[in-house]
Amino acid sequence: xxxxxxSFETHISYAVAAAHRSVNQRMTAQxxxxxxxxxxxxxxxxxxxxxxxxxxxxxxxxxxNPPTLSKLVDRMVxxxxxxxxxxxxxxxxxNLLLTHLGRIRxxxxxxxxxxxxxxxxxxxxxxxxxxxxxxxxxxxx
Amino acid sequence: xxxxxxSFETHISYAVAAAHRSVNQRMTAQxxxxxxxxxxxxxxxxxxxxxxxxxxxxxxxxxxNPPTLSKLVDRMVxxxxxxxxxxxxxxxxxNLLLTHLGRIRxxxxxxxxxxxxxxxxxxxxxxxxxxxxxxxxxxxx
DNA sequence: TGAATTTAGTTGACTTGGAAAGCAAATTCA
DNA sequence: TGAATTTGCTTTCCAAGTCAACTAAATTCA
Numbered sequence: 268x269x270x271x272x273x274s275f276e277t278h279i280s281y282a283v284a285a286a287h288r289s290v291n292q293r294m295t296a297q298x299x300x301x302x303x304x305x306x307x308x309x310x311x312x313x314x315x316x317x318x319x320x321x322x323x324x325x326x327x328x329x330x331x332n333p334p335t336l337s338k339l340v341d342r343m344v345x346x347x348x349x350x351x352x353x354x355x356x357x358x359x360x361x362n363l364l365l366t367h368l369g370r371i372r373x374x375x376x377x378x379x380x381x382x383x384x385x386x387x388x389x390x391x392x393x394x395x396x397x398x399x400x401x402x403x404x405x406x407x408x
Numbered sequence: 409x410x411x412x413x414x415s416f417e418t419h420i421s422y423a424v425a426a427a428h429r430s431v432n433q434r435m436t437a438q439x440x441x442x443x444x445x446x447x448x449x450x451x452x453x454x455x456x457x458x459x460x461x462x463x464x465x466x467x468x469x470x471x472x473n474p475p476t477l478s479k480l481v482d483r484m485v486x487x488x489x490x491x492x493x494x495x496x497x498x499x500x501x502x503n504l505l506l507t508h509l510g511r512i513r514x515x516x517x518x519x520x521x522x523x524x525x526x527x528x529x530x531x532x533x534x535x536x537x538x539x540x541x542x543x544x545x546x547x548x549x
Numbered sequence: 550t551g552a553a554t555t556t557a558g559t560t561g562a563c564t565t566g567g568a569a570a571g572c573a574a575a576t577t578c579a
Numbered sequence: 580t581g582a583a584t585t586t587g588c589t590t591t592c593c594a595a596g597t598c599a600a601c602t603a604a605a606t607t608c609a
Contacts, residue, residue: 275453287428312416
């Protein structure tokens with residue numbers, strides 16, 4: 268099987284964790300001036316992109332566990348960024364919506380995130396950004 | 409600049425977060441039967457690989473913030489996996505060492521991790537594993 | 550030398566995250 | 580129909596993480 272004992276830094280899991288940590292640190296620093304965390308940004312982008320998302324759908328798109336999302340949304344509601352609306356087709360479901368303020372803030376934050384993502388892409392050769400996305404998607408179940 | 413508004417899922421930061429979440433979930437499930445968390449495994453591998461690591465060096469290699477590492481090490485010490493040794497060259501530094509039990513446990517866990525990493529590599533074409541590592545290292549500061 | 554600064558690591562107060570239990574609406578099927 | 584099950588989300592309780600402050604050793608330099 269494996270020809271030699273490779274150092275553990277060459278494990279895919281390690282490389283992904285290292286990249287994630289690095290990217291998250293840049294991102295957190297960038298979002299700090301907006302007083303918001305990465306997860307909240309993802310929630311806002313998801314809400315802007317998809318329409319009438321339920322908590323469950325949102326949790327999976329925004330990469331957040333349901334209980335954690337529930338609490339994050341509590342905070343975002345009290346910050347006036349989003350509001351909950353009970354679905355009329357199924358009373359158990361919640362449709363989450365961006366408030367006007369939420370949308371404004373999101374557009375503002377997006378500029379910085381785009382810039383940051385551009386810088387990240389700048390670290391790669393031209394087509395490598397797309398290639399990286401493709402490879403990452405393959406290991407993402 | 410950007411020709412069109414791309415969906416936020418194509419951001420490198422999102423793809424990395426998604427991959428990380430997915431890999432971590434597999435890994436956590438795998439390590440559950442050993443009653444250990446991913447970070448503790450990384451600590452053990454770091455200690456096995458490098459010699460006489462200080463807390464600071466370890467924190468950076470194992471991708472853990474110093475205060476978090478300090479507490480994790482407390483737990484690992486009381487589980488008998490590692491022990492602290494004050495460096496004689498600098499009394500402020502701690503050299504962390506695997507205990508005998510720690511080494512045994514590590515070797516045992518390593519088998520499962522290798523297997524899991526193999527499965528991950530199996531999701532990619534032959535040379536893509538190495539390619540992914542290379543691309544990830546470029547965005548890791 | 551010795552006061553001031555820097556560096557290594559830990560601690561403490563506080564926040565956040567997660568697993569499992571809980572609640573209520575919807576669905577199944579006897 | 581109505582009891583049993585499933586589904587969607589939240590709450591609770593506890594474990595873990597973070598920021599900032601702290602201790603102590605080493606280093607700087609006046």
